[in-house]
Amino acid sequence: MAYNNIQTESKDNILYITINRPKQLNALNRETIGELSQAFKDGEANSDIQVIILTGTGEKAFVAGADIKEFANYSVEEGKSLSADGHKNLFDLVESLGTPVIAAVNGFALGGGLELAMSCHIRVASENAKMGLPEVSLGVIPGYGGTQRLAQLVGKGKAIEMVATAGMINAEDAHHWGLVNHVTFQSELLEKCQEIANAIKKNSPKAISNAIKAINAGFEEGKNGFEEEINQFGNSFGTADFKEGTSAFLEKRKPNFKGE
Template identity: 55%
Template structure:
């Protein structure tokens, strides 16, 4: 089904592994298109509650974009490339109603850093490194990196990383708030799965509501407080909310159905 990805699902968690280790899992047209299909599967398959995105091999999560595809592009082609990536993958991940976590197992540079940042949060191995080195190519990030890096670590730190092209290690990424957890490489997927396993016990509609309302903080076209109020109102009438309240009052574990 996929030529550049390995997709496996167990316990309602889909693990999407970018599988180009000889190219340090660099993003090319095929990877972008297949990631788009895999994300659609996560969103639309009722048997999948959440997902992990990671890279194949010990060296890289995604070490960037495939630069060989850049040389033939003019301005219109460059805009189309960036827009396609945003539409198919990066914005789809960010706005997925199901949680998608990046398990960063090595270099997350350029498009790889952008891919990790589009996920709802990030877990990193001790060897992970992050950076947006596009200025070294005479470019800027094109898959949302200038926006999400500022959102996640603040304008001053983001400006320095964007303009120097420098990398930061996992410990610094944790300090900056770019990642939530740093663990040993052999514990990385288990850590991501343990967090998602807990999230998967919660009410699916409420999880989707958290994602929608939190994303509205950064959308100038939306009023986040209004979205929160509307979502709260819709959820309080749901079967899951009734079940949650009943379970709390009866001192038992809730059984959520996503309804």
């Protein structure tokens, strides 16, 4: 599929999605959100794809925020709709994918950009990355899951500080706070993401998908994470991957998982 704002490439069972709006520092607008949504859905539906790596064009920005001019004159109801649609079509979608998503945070990840990175399962930042949720400086609050996912990752106090001050933190602080998994040189960012992806690819895609469901359940209102773990653990026994994994272990060979 041809896109106007993103680029996609598949290689070695990895789908690379690159937000390509360099003049706007890869800011998110409605069209870009729609294209990202479709690309993630296509990646999830493709059984050959085992990992997705998301990044932005250039070295300045992963995503420098949302495209403010699109919603500057919105009403209350239009604002609610903008947030709800974004949650459903992209941010919640990414978080709930069974295919692991790694955010390669190259440069600024602000507002909707940080919210997008936080919806990914794993985050790797370049040493020049700057992260923040500056929405209150515009008289609004994070609307794409930022108030919830940030608190889950760094704790309530740190989340309130970041949101209320509208300040940015550097990559080292983000790593120290648990906001990102790793920090690396800009030149080695994709290499580090590929290293993680290759480690993931050795394991059962079906089991990884089940594990993501169980982990996410612990943070979802109305769900019991322990119960979901029991269910997904049991479900694993009915998969071809489980039979292959246990057979390979007993036969002292490497497993050949099919994601089934």
